[in-house]
Amino acid sequence: LSQLDDARRTMQLQQDFISTVSHELRTPLGFIKGYSTTLLRNDTTWDLATQREFLNIIDEEADHLTALIENVLESARLQSNTLPMNFQPSRIDSIIRDVVMRTQLRYKDVKIIVSLPAVLVQADSVRLTQIFENLINNAIKYAPGSPILINGKQERDDLHITVADHGPGIAAEHLAHIFDRFYRVPGQAASGTGLGLFICKQIILAHKGRIWVESAPDEGTIFNILLPIRQNVK
Ligand code: ADP
Numbered sequence: 004l005s006q007l008d009d010a011r012r013t014m015q016l017q018q019d020f021i022s023t024v025s026h027e028l029r030t031p032l033g034f035i036k037g038y039s040t041t042l043l044r045n046d047t048t049w050d051l052a053t054q055r056e057f058l059n060i061i062d063e064e065a066d067h068l069t070a071l072i073e074n075v076l077e078s079a080r081l082q083s084n085t086l087p088m089n090f091q092p093s094r095i096d097s098i099i100r101d102v103v104m105r106t107q108l109r110y111k112d113v114k115i116i117v118s119l120p121a122v123l124v125q126a127d128s129v130r131l132t133q134i135f136e137n138l139i140n141n142a143i144k145y146a147p148g149s150p151i152l153i154n155g156k157q158e159r160d161d162l163h164i165t166v167a168d169h170g171p172g173i174a175a176e177h178l179a180h181i182f183d184r185f186y187r188v189p190g191q192a193a194s195g196t197g198l199g200l201f202i203c204k205q206i207i208l209a210h211k212g213r214i215w216v217e218s219a220p221d222e223g224t225i226f227n228i229l230l231p232i233r234q235n236v237k
């Protein structure tokens with residue numbers, strides 16, 4: 004019975020996922036189609052500034068589509084263990100600081116406080132970048148207005164990193180599921196596909212690390228990551 008329940012839940016998640024993804028694909032496609040049709044109309048001429056504005060929207064929405072499709076493909080490859088990783092000794096503190104710098108350029112009002120020791124981990128830096136982009140973007144999306152605190156400390160042979168916000172948090176009944184593929188907390192306004200945290204977890208597991216979440220409604224959410232340290236940087 005419990006297997007049947009699991010299978011049903013997975014099927015339901017997949018159906019929800021298909022409707023979410025079709026909606027998520029349609030929105031940018033709608034913009035691209037609408038603005039290009041407008042630009043191509045024979046009966047109207049647009050000044051250069053307006054043309055540029057429309058083209059920028061088309062450009063951004065095309066990037067959005069690409070990112071979405073990449074996420075879907077990547078999650079399938081992670082699921083089937085066919086995503087190649089390129090492990091190199093990497094400065095995790097620099098990787099995170101780069102992500103933070105880029106985020107601050109885009110979201111000037113978001114306060115991000117970082118405190119990290121300089122350590123080397125054996126990592127695929129592109130994939131680790133993706134994890135921190137995901138966690139930070141989630142905090143911006145689901146905990147709007149909250150500062151984001153990123154901390155790291157060495158615990159024996161591991162680096163323990165936390166990404167915390169003071170947002171609305173996640174109710175206890177959802178905590179066990181948020182790393183599942185396609186899982187989204189029902190009834191929230193922000194859009195998404197439920198793939199981000201699944202991708203984070205698979206990448207962390209490939210690094211022989213751990214990821215887990217602690218959260219209390221109305222207090223905030225803390226994502227925890229443990230990564231094996233290669234060596235300290237003097
Ligand atoms: P998506 O953002 O596409 O829905 P994710 O896998 O990144 O997918 O996140 C899964 C769910 O976890 C989200 O739908 C959201 O409900 C919840 N979540 C993630 N990060 C936070 C956060 N910082 N605060 C509150 N809820 C969060």
